[in-house]
Amino acid sequence: MANVRGASTILDVAARAGVSRQTVTRALNDMSDVSAATRARVIAAARELNYRPNRHAQTMVRGRTTTIGLILEDLANPYFAELASALSRAAAERDWSVLLCDVGPDREKARAQLESIVSRVDALALTGCRTDTLALLPPAVLAQGEFGLPLLMLDGPDHPRLSARVVIEVAAGMTAALEHLAAIGRHRIAFIDSTVGPDDRRDFYRASMEQHASTWPGLDISADETVEGGGEAARAVMSAAPDCDGILVYNDVMAIGVLKALHASGRNVPQDVAVIGIDGLQAGRFTTPELTTLAIDKTALASTAVSMLATILGDTGDPHPLDAAIELQLELRGSA
Amino acid sequence: MANVRGASTILDVAARAGVSRQTVTRALNDMSDVSAATRARVIAAARELNYRPNRHAQTMVRGRTTTIGLILEDLANPYFAELASALSRAAAERDWSVLLCDVGPDREKARAQLESIVSRVDALALTGCRTDTLALLPPAVLAQGEFGLPLLMLDGPDHPRLSARVVIEVAAGMTAALEHLAAIGRHRIAFIDSTVGPDDRRDFYRASMEQHASTWPGLDISADETVEGGGEAARAVMSAAPDCDGILVYNDVMAIGVLKALHASGRNVPQDVAVIGIDGLQAGRFTTPELTTLAIDKTALASTAVSMLATILGDTGDPHPLDAAIELQLELRGSA
DNA sequence: GTGAAAGCGCTAACAA
DNA sequence: TTGTTAGCGCTTTCAC
Numbered sequence: 001m002a003n004v005r006g007a008s009t010i011l012d013v014a015a016r017a018g019v020s021r022q023t024v025t026r027a028l029n030d031m032s033d034v035s036a037a038t039r040a041r042v043i044a045a046a047r048e049l050n051y052r053p054n055r056h057a058q059t060m061v062r063g064r065t066t067t068i069g070l071i072l073e074d075l076a077n078p079y080f081a082e083l084a085s086a087l088s089r090a091a092a093e094r095d096w097s098v099l100l101c102d103v104g105p106d107r108e109k110a111r112a113q114l115e116s117i118v119s120r121v122d123a124l125a126l127t128g129c130r131t132d133t134l135a136l137l138p139p140a141v142l143a144q145g146e147f148g149l150p151l152l153m154l155d156g157p158d159h160p161r162l163s164a165r166v167v168i169e170v171a172a173g174m175t176a177a178l179e180h181l182a183a184i185g186r187h188r189i190a191f192i193d194s195t196v197g198p199d200d201r202r203d204f205y206r207a208s209m210e211q212h213a214s215t216w217p218g219l220d221i222s223a224d225e226t227v228e229g230g231g232e233a234a235r236a237v238m239s240a241a242p243d244c245d246g247i248l249v250y251n252d253v254m255a256i257g258v259l260k261a262l263h264a265s266g267r268n269v270p271q272d273v274a275v276i277g278i279d280g281l282q283a284g285r286f287t288t289p290e291l292t293t294l295a296i297d298k299t300a301l302a303s304t305a306v307s308m309l310a311t312i313l314g315d316t317g318d319p320h321p322l323d324a325a326i327e328l329q330l331e332l333r334g335s336a
Numbered sequence: 337m338a339n340v341r342g343a344s345t346i347l348d349v350a351a352r353a354g355v356s357r358q359t360v361t362r363a364l365n366d367m368s369d370v371s372a373a374t375r376a377r378v379i380a381a382a383r384e385l386n387y388r389p390n391r392h393a394q395t396m397v398r399g400r401t402t403t404i405g406l407i408l409e410d411l412a413n414p415y416f417a418e419l420a421s422a423l424s425r426a427a428a429e430r431d432w433s434v435l436l437c438d439v440g441p442d443r444e445k446a447r448a449q450l451e452s453i454v455s456r457v458d459a460l461a462l463t464g465c466r467t468d469t470l471a472l473l474p475p476a477v478l479a480q481g482e483f484g485l486p487l488l489m490l491d492g493p494d495h496p497r498l499s500a501r502v503v504i505e506v507a508a509g510m511t512a513a514l515e516h517l518a519a520i521g522r523h524r525i526a527f528i529d530s531t532v533g534p535d536d537r538r539d540f541y542r543a544s545m546e547q548h549a550s551t552w553p554g555l556d557i558s559a560d561e562t563v564e565g566g567g568e569a570a571r572a573v574m575s576a577a578p579d580c581d582g583i584l585v586y587n588d589v590m591a592i593g594v595l596k597a598l599h600a601s602g603r604n605v606p607q608d609v610a611v612i613g614i615d616g617l618q619a620g621r622f623t624t625p626e627l628t629t630l631a632i633d634k635t636a637l638a639s640t641a642v643s644m645l646a647t648i649l650g651d652t653g654d655p656h657p658l659d660a661a662i663e664l665q666l667e668l669r670g671s672a
Numbered sequence: 673g674t675g676a677a678a679g680c681g682c683t684a685a686c687a688a
Numbered sequence: 689t690t691g692t693t694a695g696c697g698c699t700t701t702c703a704c
Contacts, residue, residue, distance in 0.1 A: 007400065009697055020675045025699060028483050030476070033673055046483055050650035054400055055458055056392040057697035061680045064343065064390055065456055070436070074421065076618055081417035085410065088438035092449045097456060100406070100436040102424035113428045120401055120433060122391055140366070147364050147382055227621060256622045263624045282412055285563060286592045286622045288599045314386035345681055356691045361683060369689055393681035397696045676703075687692070 008049040017045035028053070066096040068309060069121035071114065073131040075102045077253060078283040080127060083154065086302035087125065094306065094315065103136065110136045118149055123163075123309050128156010130196060130225055150312045152305055157198065164308040164322040166301055170278075173294040173328025174204050177248055177276045180330060186246035186274050187212075191220040192233040192258060194250040201250055201278070219244065223254065230257025238265060238273075245273055246336070252277035252284045252293055259287050259335060274336035278328065289334025301326045344385040352381035364389070402432040404645060405457035407450065409467040411438045413589060414619040416463060419490065422638035423461065430642065430651065439472065446472045454485055459499075459645050464492010466532060466561055486648045488641055493534065500644040500658040502637055506614075509630040509664025510540050513584055513612045516666060522582035522610050523548075527556040528569040528594060530586040537586055537614070555580065559590065566593025574601060574609075581609055582672070588613035588620045588629055595623050595671060610672035614664065625670025637662050 013028075014021040019038060026034045027042035034042075045051075059065055070087055072080045088098045101117050103110035110131075115138050118124065126133045134142075134153070141149055142161050150163040158165060181189055191205040202220055209218030219241050223233035230249060234257065237244055249255035255277030259269055267273050269289055277284060280295020307320040349364075350357040355374060362370045363378035364387075370378075381387075395401055406423055408416045424434045437453050439446035446467075451474050454460065462469045470478075470489070477485055478497050486499040494501060517525055527541040538556055545554030555577050559569035566585060570593065573580055585591035591613030595605055603609050605625055613620060616631020643656040 010699095011697080021697090022676085022699080023674060026674090029699090030480055030484075035673060038673080043481070043483055051483075052458065052649055054396070054697050055403065055456065056396045056400065057680090058699075059456065059680095060390065060392045060396055060682090060697085061699045062455070064392065064681090065452075067391065067435075067456075075411075075424065076414070076418045076421045078412070078414060078417065078619070081414065081420075082412045084417075084420075084436065085412045085438045088411065088436050089440055092437075092445070095452055097453065098436045099403075100420065100424050100434045101428075102421045104425055109428070116401075116431055117433065119398070120391065120395065120403075122388065144366055145379070147379055147387075148366075260622075260624050283414070283619055283622060286596075286619060288596050288624075313388055346683095347681080357681090358683075358692080359690060362690090365683090371689060374689080390681050393696090394683075395696095396681085396698090397683050399696090674704080676701105678699105678701080680698085680700100682696085683694105684696105685692100685694085688690080 008051045010051070010053070012049050013042065013046045013051045016049060017042045066094070066313065066315065067099050067121045068096060069099045069101055069117045069124045070127075071101045071103060071117070071124060071133045072127045073103055073105070073133070075100070077130070078281045079251065079253065079279050082281060082298050083127065083302065086298040087305065090299070090302040090306040093303075094310065096306070103131070103133065107136065111138070114138060121149070122313060123150040123152060125152045125154055125305055125309075126156060127154050132157060134159055134161075150309065152309060154301065154305060163312050164305075166305055166308070167323075167325050168296060169325035169327050170201050170294075171204055173278075173330065174201065174208070174248070176330045177294055178208055180332070181246045181248075181274055181276070181336060184270075184274060184336070188216045188241065188244050189246035189248060190237045190241060190244050191218075192230060192237065192247060192249045192254060193220055193222040194225040194229075194254065195222045196225055197250060205248065225251065225254060227253055227257035227260070230254030231261035232257075234258040234261035235265070238262075238267070247273060247275050249275065249277045252279040252281040252291060255291055255293070256283065256287055259291065269335050276336045280329070280331055284333065287335075292333045292336040293331050294328035295331040296326060296328060344387045346387070346389070348385050349378065349382045349387045352385060353378045402430070402649065402651065403435050403457045404432060405435045405437055405453045405460045406463075407437045407439060407453070407460060407469045407472075408463045409439055409441070409469070411436070413466070414617045415587065415589065415615050418617060418634050419463065419638065422634040423641065426635070426638040426642040429639075430646065432642070439467070439469065443472065447474070450474060457485070458649060459486040459488065461488045461490055461641055461645075462492060463490050468493060470495055470497075486645065488645060490637065490641060499648050500641075502641055502644070503659075503661050504632060505661035505663050506537050506630075507540055509614075509666065510537065510544070510584070512666045513630055514544055516668070517582045517584075517610055517612070517672060520606075520610060520672065524552045524577065524580050525582035525584060526573045526577060526580045527554070528566060528573065528583060528585045528590060529556055529558040530561040530565075530590065531558045532561055533586060541584065561587065561590060563589055563593035563596070566590030567597035570594040570597035571601070574598075574603070583609060583611050585611065585613045588615040588617040588627060591627055591629070592619065592623055595625075595627065605671050612672045616665070616667055620669065623671075628669045628672040629667050630664035631667040632662060632664060
């Protein structure tokens with residue numbers, strides 16, 4: 001452990017085994033041209049010194065790698081899980097890797113994690129739809145100029161420091177959802193919003209309702225972005241407007257709560273009330289009836305994100321615009 | 337781009353800007369003691385050369401980091417998502433990071449990903465319950481001796497090359513589940529197994545059934561480890577044994593499919609048939625009724641795994657045994 | 673089969 | 689304010 005930082009290095013092992021450092025490299029990496037006796041001696045020395053190779057030193061001499069950090073609040077939320085899955089696979093296409101950072105609910109821990117993540121990655125992909133992960137970044141990173149760490153926002157708020165941004169374009173999709181509801185005879189459609197997300201979904205709903213104000217004034221209620229939150233909001237909707245016959249929900253997780261609450265209150269879906277969520281989660285197939293949803297193509301979202309980062313990092317000759325919108329696609333399952 | 341590998345280095349930027357490399361470091365890292373004019377010149381040069389700092393070189397001189405690779409087949413599966421979440425948080429406690437590797441269904445792509453991951457991490461956490469990710473590792477890694485990359489198996493098969501292993505201990509939990517079913521008057525209990533997982537769950541079920549063979553011979557059916565697979569198996573069970581009044585299922589994802597199939601066939605859960613899954617997923621709360629389950633404490637599993645790795649990597653003075661079992665805990669929700 | 677030298681790209685410490 | 693020197697820990701030549 002003769003090292004500056006307390007860890008033993010290849011030189012310590014070499015000294016202990018009475019050989020040169022190259023011999024240690026050969027022995028430990030199972031290369032040829034080492035006698036069995038020498039190899040055994042080296043391995044023993046390494047074991048005694050608790051030697052562990054420094055991956056950064058290895059990588060530096062062998063080549064360079066690209067790592068992007070993915071910052072999210074809770075991977076147990078299926079939206080983030082599907083996003084992370086897609087991003088990991090899209091990154092693998094370029095031989096990049098994804099460093100996962102599930103920050104959890106504790107903001108102080110989150111700050112500490114981000115503090116150390118930022119020096120380990122070449123770029124950061126931030127999710128913004130639930131917690132604004134941007135606000136948790138070390139101030140020094142936010143203060144950096146154009147040669148600071150590239151920051152990519154996935155479906156979250158804008159910020160001058162961002163290098164790129166992928167947004168979810170809701171207007172066309174929500175129009176399709178509302179038209180579908182009208183087509184199946186629903187004209188008293190409420191909207192359940194998230195208390196923490198962006199306002200564009202609710203704003204679009206309100207604007208749409210105003211156009212048909214003669215039939216139904218519209219009703220929107222905000223709740224926590226969870227299954228339970230969705231359930232509470234659904235109860236509030238049905239109590240405020242018992243004749244409501246359709247509900248559009250901010251996202252699928254909340255919509256699952258809506259389905260549960262409607263079931264508990266004895267309402268049939270979709271006969272009494274039709275329900276449409278947003279996100280296209282696989283978890284929307286876990287319910288009965290399955291959840292009709294405005295699906296986000298997470299594979300497209302992820303590969304767009306990776307292309308943007310490739311442009312920023314100079315890894316491609318085929319520049320990609322640094323702002324993109326992903327459209328929602330109405331996916332009819334059983335709930336509407 | 338005067339570099340050996342094609343990428344420009346700090347020296348290229350220094351040359352282009354007509355300054356020393358140290359000045360480049362200062363300018364690009366927003367350090368003090370650089371004149372605004374110089375900084376601007378350096379930034380311009382960096383931009384023109386498409387300069388990107390090498391994180392490995394930076395880390396090497398600043399300190400060392402520990403990164404563990406998490407290999408899994410599909411993060412969209414909520415079991416893996418909850419596991420990954422827990423592991424990321426447990427790793428963060430020690431200032432380690434987790435490199436995510438969602439290998440997907442394509443085995444050739446998976447092999448290629450693993451090939452490059454192994455040289456980027458200090459240890460690998462493998463999940464074995466669905467795909468045997470061990471079989472996808474580069475042969476060279478498997479051939480390595482005791483100073484090869486540490487390999488930790490999470491709930492998967494044993495292998496001589498593994499450095500550590502966390503298993504799920506099913507016996508006590510399954511006994512508790514079967515006793516609970518008996519206590520609520522169920523005596524014709526079938527088991528739905530996975531075609532790909534380990535056999536211990538089914539074997540334990542069969543052994544338990546033999547002890548009470550007078551009342552019910554037992555029935556187990558295997559299916560694909562998916563929601564759809566669970567549904568098919570449930571239909572098979574009800575057709576083979578229409579008087580079956582309880583089903584224990586290999587895992588929660590399949591059990592969700594069982595609930596759907598029973599609902600579709602007009603059986604009430606839990607009145608007609610009680611259902612118990614295994615895993616304790618949050619997704620088990622998405623259904624109506626909510627899924628009763630033998631829960632795995634994923635936080636404990638993850639922190640055990642991290643402690644084991646700390647022992648192997650010599651990061652702790654408090655050695656942890658390299659084999660551990662996590663118990664299942666019966667969590668009564670609504671389906672039994 | 674083994675060792676010596678050179679260098680991966682970067683930053684901290686000290687000079688100028 | 690800027691430049692020079694000296695490594696960080698490892699692997700790849702090329703000698704012996």
